[in-house]
Amino acid sequence: REFTRKELxxxxxxxxxxxxxxxLKK
Structure with missing residues (x-):
């Protein structure tokens, strides 16, 4: 299932x- 714009x-x-x-583990 794809995420909706709101979910993103x-x-x-x-x-x-x-x-x-x-x-950001670098």
Whole structure:
């Protein structure tokens, strides 16, 4: 199933709310 535009926006907002080092492990 594909994500709707609203779901993608919600997911992006959730990811951006996480601590940066959790998201960008380099």
């Amino acid at each position: 926006k919600d997911i992006a907002a959730y990811i951006e709310s996480l601590p940066g080092d959790l998201v």
